[in-house]
Amino acid sequence: MDIMLASLSLDLDNQWAYMKTSGDAGWESYPSYLDVCVPRILKFLKERDLPITFFVVGKDADLEKNHNSILQISEAGYEIANHSFMHEPWLHLYSKDELGEEFRKTEDAIEKITGKITKGFRGPGFSLSPAVLEVLVERTYEYDCTTLPTYIAPLARAFFFFKSPNVSKEEREKLKKLFGKFSDGFQSLKPYTWEVDGNELTEIPVTTLPIFKTPIHASYVVYLSTFSKFAARNYWKTALKMCKIMSVQPSFLLHPLDFLNGEDVPDLKFFPSMNLKLDEKLEFVGEMLDIYSKEFEIVDMQTHARSAAQENLETRKYAESFA
Ligand SMILES: [Zn+2]
Numbered sequence: 001m002d003i004m005l006a007s008l009s010l011d012l013d014n015q016w017a018y019m020k021t022s023g024d025a026g027w028e029s030y031p032s033y034l035d036v037c038v039p040r041i042l043k044f045l046k047e048r049d050l051p052i053t054f055f056v057v058g059k060d061a062d063l064e065k066n067h068n069s070i071l072q073i074s075e076a077g078y079e080i081a082n083h084s085f086m087h088e089p090w091l092h093l094y095s096k097d098e099l100g101e102e103f104r105k106t107e108d109a110i111e112k113i114t115g116k117i118t119k120g121f122r123g124p125g126f127s128l129s130p131a132v133l134e135v136l137v138e139r140t141y142e143y144d145c146t147t148l149p150t151y152i153a154p155l156a157r158a159f160f161f162f163k164s165p166n167v168s169k170e171e172r173e174k175l176k177k178l179f180g181k182f183s184d185g186f187q188s189l190k191p192y193t194w195e196v197d198g199n200e201l202t203e204i205p206v207t208t209l210p211i212f213k214t215p216i217h218a219s220y221v222v223y224l225s226t227f228s229k230f231a232a233r234n235y236w237k238t239a240l241k242m243c244k245i246m247s248v249q250p251s252f253l254l255h256p257l258d259f260l261n262g263e264d265v266p267d268l269k270f271f272p273s274m275n276l277k278l279d280e281k282l283e284f285v286g287e288m289l290d291i292y293s294k295e296f297e298i299v300d301m302q303t304h305a306r307s308a309a310q311e312n313l314e315t316r317k318y319a320e321s322f323a
Contacts, residue, residue, distance in 0.1 A: 005297050046076070207239075
């Protein structure tokens with residue numbers, strides 16, 4: 001049997017984006033940890049010879065202080081995709097005009113540094129709307145990978161508000177759909193095609209545990225490892241085994257915080273698993289990736305999307321999916 005395809009991506013969420021969503025003061029100066037984490041991540045990927053897609057936030061590409069980090073990613077040969085301009089998890093509330101502007105600014109900032117045109121998108125906080133899909137099609141994107149099929153979104157959101165007491169009432173209203181809704185759990189884990197006004201766009205969902213639909217992205221499994229490494233490792237192995245049995249090509253998601261600890265970023269030291277020793281964290285993430293690449297053929301998101309588009313994918317009418 002051929003080895004199954006699996007994809008790898010990293011959402012390059014910066015320090016200010018976490019502070020902003022949590023309602024912490026000081027985000028307005030756009031504090032950045034890219035100088036610290038990008039070289040570390042690139043070294044990690046190179047050591048393991050892993051392909052990956054970086055979802056870059058437009059505002060970071062726009063800020064001079066981050067240019068070098070973004071350029072390093074591009075020069076290492078990795079795909080760069082669009083993770084919105086301002087990383088607002090209420091992107092689904094934007095009008096179409098606002099979205100057009102948001103996309104244009106992100107694309108311009110990334111192209112200016114790297115010369116690359118973005119062809120893939122992931123919304124911040126897994127937020128998606130019919131208008132986002134329309135804009136993606138109009139701007140000739142090949143794929144979206146925003147959806148997170150999970151039942152635990154309401155639980156994750158409650159946990160987020162519990163951990164973020166500084167979020168104002170107004171922001172709370174906007175974050176009503178953060179991480180999605182319970183019924184998102186009924187969505188398929190397999191890629192499908194959005195049919196948007198006669199055009200097609202490939203959707204690659206972020207993989208969750210088959211059947212149970214609990215998250216399996218690195219931050220979540222690393223968090224489990226702070227309670228029991230043994231349990232976390234088994235959870236990860238079980239997830240990959242279930243993907244194989246159910247013919248789900250997994251798409252695995254990383255974040256900068258998987259490569260940082262509280263000493264690197266004191267402002268975020270109370271975030272989940274930021275108390276782990278750096279060596280320990282990197283070793284565990286490394287172990288996860290080693291298992292992943294032993295079991296699957298790892299590709300970036302564009303390669304995954306193009307391969308999926310060759311298959312006979314289920315088609316979804318986009319407007320009805322959000323009713
Ligand atoms: Zn993000």
